[in-house]
Amino acid sequence: MKKVVKYVVSWFVSLFRVWRREFYLVTHDAGVMLFFVALPLFYPVAYTLIYNPELVEEVPFCVVDDSRSPQSRELVRMADATQSMRFIGYASDMSEARRWLNEKACYGILVIPSDYSVKIETHQQAVVPFYYEMSLLMRYRTFMSALTDIQMAVGDEERQRLVAEAGDAAAGLDVTAIDSQAFFLGDVTQGFASFVIPGILILIIQQSMILGIAMLGGTSRDRQRINGGIDPLAIEATAVATVIGKVLCYILIYAPLTLYMLHYVPLIFGLPHSGVATDYLLFIVPLLLSSAFMGMVMQAFVSERESSLLVVVFTSLIFLFLSGLTWPRYAMDFPWRQLGDIIPATWGVEGFVNINSNGATLSQVPIPYTMLWRLTAIYFLLACLLWKK
Amino acid sequence: MSGLVSTMRREMRRLASRPIYLFAMMAVPIGCALFFMSLLREGLPTKVPVAVVDNDNSALSRQMIRDLDATQLLDINSYYDSYHAALEAVRRGEIYGFFVIPNEFEKNAVAGHSPTLNYYSNMAYFIPGTLSFKGFKTIAVTTTGSVAAMQLVSTGLERDAVGALIQPLAVQDHLIGNPWSNYSIYLCNSFAPGVLALMIMLVTVFSICEEIKRGTSVAWLESARGSIIVALLGKMLPHTLIFSIVGIFIQSLMYGYNHYPLNCPLWVMILAMVLFVVACQGFALFICSVLPNLRLALSVVSLLGVLSFSITGFSFPVENMYGAVAIFSHIVPVRYYFLIYVDQALNGIPLYYSRWYFVALAIFPLVATTMLWRLKKACKNPIYIP
Numbered sequence: 001m002k003k004v005v006k007y008v009v010s011w012f013v014s015l016f017r018v019w020r021r022e023f024y025l026v027t028h029d030a031g032v033m034l035f036f037v038a039l040p041l042f043y044p045v046a047y048t049l050i051y052n053p054e055l056v057e058e059v060p061f062c063v064v065d066d067s068r069s070p071q072s073r074e075l076v077r078m079a080d081a082t083q084s085m086r087f088i089g090y091a092s093d094m095s096e097a098r099r100w101l102n103e104k105a106c107y108g109i110l111v112i113p114s115d116y117s118v119k120i121e122t123h124q125q126a127v128v129p130f131y132y133e134m135s136l137l138m139r140y141r142t143f144m145s146a147l148t149d150i151q152m153a154v155g156d157e158e159r160q161r162l163v164a165e166a167g168d169a170a171a172g173l174d175v176t177a178i179d180s181q182a183f184f185l186g187d188v189t190q191g192f193a194s195f196v197i198p199g200i201l202i203l204i205i206q207q208s209m210i211l212g213i214a215m216l217g218g219t220s221r222d223r224q225r226i227n228g229g230i231d232p233l234a235i236e237a238t239a240v241a242t243v244i245g246k247v248l249c250y251i252l253i254y255a256p257l258t259l260y261m262l263h264y265v266p267l268i269f270g271l272p273h274s275g276v277a278t279d280y281l282l283f284i285v286p287l288l289l290s291s292a293f294m295g296m297v298m299q300a301f302v303s304e305r306e307s308s309l310l311v312v313v314f315t316s317l318i319f320l321f322l323s324g325l326t327w328p329r330y331a332m333d334f335p336w337r338q339l340g341d342i343i344p345a346t347w348g349v350e351g352f353v354n355i356n357s358n359g360a361t362l363s364q365v366p367i368p369y370t371m372l373w374r375l376t377a378i379y380f381l382l383a384c385l386l387w388k389k
Numbered sequence: 390m391s392g393l394v395s396t397m398r399r400e401m402r403r404l405a406s407r408p409i410y411l412f413a414m415m416a417v418p419i420g421c422a423l424f425f426m427s428l429l430r431e432g433l434p435t436k437v438p439v440a441v442v443d444n445d446n447s448a449l450s451r452q453m454i455r456d457l458d459a460t461q462l463l464d465i466n467s468y469y470d471s472y473h474a475a476l477e478a479v480r481r482g483e484i485y486g487f488f489v490i491p492n493e494f495e496k497n498a499v500a501g502h503s504p505t506l507n508y509y510s511n512m513a514y515f516i517p518g519t520l521s522f523k524g525f526k527t528i529a530v531t532t533t534g535s536v537a538a539m540q541l542v543s544t545g546l547e548r549d550a551v552g553a554l555i556q557p558l559a560v561q562d563h564l565i566g567n568p569w570s571n572y573s574i575y576l577c578n579s580f581a582p583g584v585l586a587l588m589i590m591l592v593t594v595f596s597i598c599e600e601i602k603r604g605t606s607v608a609w610l611e612s613a614r615g616s617i618i619v620a621l622l623g624k625m626l627p628h629t630l631i632f633s634i635v636g637i638f639i640q641s642l643m644y645g646y647n648h649y650p651l652n653c654p655l656w657v658m659i660l661a662m663v664l665f666v667v668a669c670q671g672f673a674l675f676i677c678s679v680l681p682n683l684r685l686a687l688s689v690v691s692l693l694g695v696l697s698f699s700i701t702g703f704s705f706p707v708e709n710m711y712g713a714v715a716i717f718s719h720i721v722p723v724r725y726y727f728l729i730y731v732d733q734a735l736n737g738i739p740l741y742y743s744r745w746y747f748v749a750l751a752i753f754p755l756v757a758t759t760m761l762w763r764l765k766k767a768c769k770n771p772i773y774i775p
Contacts, residue, residue, distance in 0.1 A: 034688055050699045053710060075558075101565075120558075125556060125558075128561065129563055130563065131563045134565055135566075135735060136575075137704075138704060138705060138706060141519060150560075154557055155530075155533075158554060159537050162541065163541070178504060178529075178533040179506070180506040180507070180526075180529035181505060182507075182522060183507060183509045184518070184522075185479055185486075185511045185512065186479075186511045186518070187513050187515075187518075192705050211691075305684070306602075306684055307595070310591050310595060313591065313691045313694065314584055314587060314588065317580065317583075317695075322428075327516065327576075328434050330436075331434030332428060333428070333430070350482055353514070354480055354482050357513035360480035360481065361480075364481050365481070365482070367482075368482075
């Protein structure tokens with residue numbers, strides 16, 4: 001019995017010593033501090049500054065007006081009056097309009113055919129071609145949704161005019177027979193920063209942690225190389241105690257940073273923030289743990305302090321796409337979805353976005369939450385196994 | 390000349406001696422390009438999972454549900470009997486939007502009481518949110534038009550005149566270059582070169598500053614007879630060759646295998662790729678000269694390289710960014726490669742319009758030469774600060 005107690009006590013002492021040594025190593029390494037502290041502090045600000053204008057507005061377009069009628073000028077006025085579109089001028093013909101497009105003076109061409117006013121006057125359908133420059137889908141989307149609104153407005157106007165012309169037979173008839181209204185959930189202003197930043201925050205947590213941990217591993221390998229295979233700064237302890245001790249150190253450093261990123265960054269920049277603090281902070285615990293253990297697993301693939309960057313940095317892009325933030329997971333092929341399943345950020349993004357942007361409670365994101373705990377267990381076991389070796 | 394040849398030989402031996410080079414120069418760029426192409430193979434993530442809340446249960450509401458389901462964009466995967474139940478499904482992430490048909494909808498519509506159709510799209514997920522919005526809106530618009538037309542017919546107007554009034558103004562969409570609004574074309578053409586740029590900059594910094602870290606930079610300079618220019622040419626040219634081949638291979642995957650739009654002569658894109666590779670090397674060389682320290686230079690290049698995906702305006706247009714932020718888009722090489730791709734491969738406009746982008750790519754290596762004296766100093770006295 002005494003022996004067991006003694007073993008347990010010494011185990012905890014070694015855990016504490018690992019933790020203390022790791023804390024010393026982290027705080028005395030400018031490179032690691034850059035990833036552990038500076039990156040979580042400044043990257044969210046940099047990203048939000050890039051995307052903070054939120055909306056694509058006043059996209060320039062030009063008009064080829066072959067109708068030259070009050071009706072066609074009214075259509076151009078309607079388009080110019082929208083928040084999304086900005087009229088830059090009449091082109092004399094299609095080739096001049098194409099030249100403006102080539103010079104990037106505008107990104108869309110509205111062509112009003114010569115029979116436009118006649119068609120409108122005689123209650124026939126008027127067809128108006130619009131040419132979209134397709135380099136950025138955001139511009140296309142902006143034009144398209146403004147044009148749909150114009151189509152609807154013209155439709156209402158024309159129907160009302162017809163009723164007026166029909167006289168007594170249709171008197172009192174309300175031709176706007178149905179109202180429809182669109183509501184946007186999660187990102188009510190449809191802003192780009194409001195959409196992308198909550199997910200990016202989770203990826204920053206995971207990737208900065210992995211980068212820092214990989215760098216610590218590479219540095220330790222560097223020391224081993226100089227000292228004949230032994231790291232002089234390593235603490236004598238079991239694999240389990242070593243892994244837990246180190247991860248406790250990382251979690252302690254990340255606790256205040258996580259609060260800053262997940263609570264204060266959305267507050268400062270007016271991003272969606274409708275979740276309850278206890279929900280997303282509890283949710284994020286397994287994300288921190290699984291990311292830290294995953295970082296310890298990745299240490300096995302890093303042989304040198306600096307090459308860790310060559311191995312880890314590009315994975316941010318892969319993990320961003322696998323997370324389903326830009327390309328939805330339901331549209332992915334099965335193998336890619338499975339690969340995404342084993343990345344903590346995938347579940348972190350899904351759960352955090354649902355809590356933070358859509359106002360879900362912790363109990364409404366059971367799958368991401370349990371998956372994160374499973375990944376925590378798996379990466380913990382892997383980290384311990386790889387440490388023994 | 391023999392200095393150049395011996396430096397190139399030396400560099401080729403170094404490249405062959407470490408698997409990290411094979412990994413970073415070939416496996417990562419090609420692997421990532423294949424990843425993007427495979428992941429986005431479908432082009433458009435249609436069949437967005439959505440739900441319907443039908444409180445009316447009339448012939449008209451059932452017709453609308455059939456119309457919703459028939460659109461390419463939507464996949465009605467569940468029905469709920471209240472707004473709250475549907476909202477919960479959004480929060481659980483099961484659906485990306487829902488369409489609410491109110492009580493007594495058909496009755497009120499026919500009687501002209503203007504009932505309201507509400508539809509909800511989850512914009513926290515941009516693409517599915519947008520697509521569900523588009524699908525819902527189309528059905529709301531056509532239903533409005535057809536009900537209005539039905540009423541006008543009932544007042545005795547001619548059927549022919551009314552038909553056109555379902556949609557008096559129709560905008561005919563012409564999508565230049567990418568008529569399918571295919572995300573794959575758009576994302577692969579920007580993100581694959583982006584990853585290539587990141588890896589070129591990392592490898593360039595790594596191979597130069599590692600010489601300083603390990604103290605081999607003296608031998609490196611000696612093999613080039615003491616000339617930093619010859620030393621760099623000898624070191625960089627093998628990289629330029631390998632990265633250009635990798636880049637052209639990625640282009641062949643996009644334009645050849647996947648038939649992405651290539652509306653310009655092939656040599657234009659190949660030239661752009663080679664200039665782009667050299668520009669990225671020049672950018673990295675400049676960073677190494679200012680900060681001849683392996684760890685610092687690598688960290689800077691990593692941080693800038695990842696940010697460059699956002700700052701170049703692949704997704705959010707540069708002209709809509711804050712001016713003070715947008716200005717940084719001019720200092721990353723991948724921005725100019727992207728603009729050349731847009732002008733040439735996508736839109737196929739005369740080369741004249743892209744002339745300055747080619748010039749900009751050519752300027753990067755020239756700027757790098759201005760700081761070489763610092764790099765030379767560091768190479769002569771290699772001190773490693775961890």
